[in-house]
Amino acid sequence: MADILKRDERVPEHLAGRRLDQTAAEMFPEFSRERLKGWIQQGELTIDGQKARPKDKVIGGERLALDTQLEEETRWEPQAIPLSIVFEDDDVMVIDKPAGLVVHPAAGNPDGTLLNALLHHHGALAAIPRAGIVHRLDKDTTGLMMVAKTLRAQTALVAQLQARTVSREYDAIVVGAMTAGGKVDAPIGRHPKDRQRQAVTESGKPAVTHYRVQERFRGHTHVRCRLETGRTHQIRVHLAHVRYPLIGDPVYGGRFKLPPGAGESLKTLLREFPRQALHAHKLRFEHPVSGAPIECKAPLPDDMFLLLDALREDQEAD
Structure with a gap:
């Protein structure tokens, strides 16, 4: 039997002027x-109790009410793809996503995704929107992701993300030797000329990234970033914006650079590093049912661990 889904929320003022479907x-x-x-x-899905068209504009302050039967998503197939599960109970799970695993089926990736793996692990997720996925990581970013196992849990986790309490x-x-940490507070939206990319743009959504130096090398820096918001490609865009692009980033990395005097082994590793060097290492949130604090950590993947080792050796050899 399909779940009855009811939601009733007020349109935030900052969405005034947007289309109804974009606002939703x-x-x-x-x-x-x-x-x-x-x-x-x-x-x-109505606005102030009235039926509307997707293209109708909102003015802010209206009530959006959703009252529907949530049918199972039938177009996605369960697939036996291994999952690294860091935490799991009846309501939520946290997984450590490997590089190369796409989160959600889309054009060009119809299957073989994290969503297909989740459906195989827990068949009841077929009745939950996006199989319980509440936030994403890029295909080649590794690390921790929350997944809700019930509709109640998903609603609660999405609310935490929107309230910025996760x-x-x-x-x-x-790339580059940072002198100190800092904060990037710059709006992010679609690139005006390349729709496949994001960019810092005045018309974008608010985005804030905090970063601090963990270890500094001759021509590179290991930094730890904390998200205040969760925009698409946020860390990649923000660090490139302040001229410290991620090693291996094929989209925002800019022209490839080698530190002067680097040894051959480091040069080879930097040239062949297969992805953006980004890993979601810690996740902290409130349990969606009990309210208890949950904190999960994931160790650095092997490729980033080996890269740091090579950078340290290069530093010592200087």
């Missing part, structure tokens, strides 16, 4: 835009 996607990010648009068209810390290895 911002307020209910656990659901796909296609699904939200369908609910609007069917009158199951603490997410990342390890990154960047």
